[in-house]
Amino acid sequence: MNRPINRIAPLQAVQAYQTYSISQRPDILVRAACQQVGCAxxxxxxxxxxxxxxxxxxxxxxxxxxxxxxxxxxxxxxxxxxxxxxxxxxxxxxEHKTNPEVYGVRDGDWRGNPTGRVRQHQRPADWVEDFGEHQQRIADQQKKG
Structure with a gap:
C-alpha cells in the first residue's frame, strides 16, 4: 500500500522554485577507483x-x-x-564497480518544470556550491524584504 504524499502548499508560483536532487540509476554500473568505493x-x-x-x-x-x-x-x-x-x-x-550518482538541478518544484531547464553537475562539490549559492540568494532576498 502506498502512503499518500504530504506536501506543504507552495507560497509562490512554480517558476519561483528550483529543485536540487541526487539520484542513482539502478541499471548502470561503472568502473570505479578504490578510493571511490571505500576499498579496505x-x-x-x-x-x-x-x-x-x-x-x-x-x-x-x-x-x-x-x-x-x-x-x-x-x-x-x-x-x-x-x-x-x-x-x-x-x-x-x-576491479571495482559502482552505481554513479547524478547531481541534478531543474527549474520548478513537484508541480512541474515550466522552463524545461535541467542541469547536471559532473562533480558533487559543484552541486554543493551551486546549492549553497542558491540558498544564499534566497537569504539575501529575504533580508531585502
Whole structure:
C-alpha cells in the first residue's frame, strides 16, 4: 500500500522554485577507483601471498615485481611463500564497480518544470556550491524584504 504524499502548499508560483536532487540509476554500473568505493585494501594496505614453486605463482610474482606499478615490501615465510605487503593509498588488484550518482538541478518544484531547464553537475562539490549559492540568494532576498 502506498502512503499518500504530504506536501506543504507552495507560497509562490512554480517558476519561483528550483529543485536540487541526487539520484542513482539502478541499471548502470561503472568502473570505479578504490578510493571511490571505500576499498579496505586502499585504506589500510594489503598482503598477497604467493607460492613461487608453481608456474602460476612465478608469473604472479613477476607481474608484481616488474609491471604492477605498486609500492610493496617483499618478505618470505617459513613455509617458503613470498609475501608482498602493499602500502595503503594505492589501487588494489580488484576491479571495482559502482552505481554513479547524478547531481541534478531543474527549474520548478513537484508541480512541474515550466522552463524545461535541467542541469547536471559532473562533480558533487559543484552541486554543493551551486546549492549553497542558491540558498544564499534566497537569504539575501529575504533580508531585502
Amino acid at each position: 585494501a586502499w585504506l589500510h594496505g594489503w598482503e598477497t601471498r604467493i607460492d613461487e614453486a608453481t608456474e602460476q605463482g612465478r608469473q604472479q610474482a613477476a607481474y608484481i615485481r616488474t609491471r604492477s606499478g605498486r609500492t610493496f615490501r617483499e618478505l618470505r615465510t617459513t613455509a617458503g611463500l613470498t609475501v608482498f605487503r602493499f602500502d595503503s593509498g594505492q589501487r588494489c588488484f580488484a
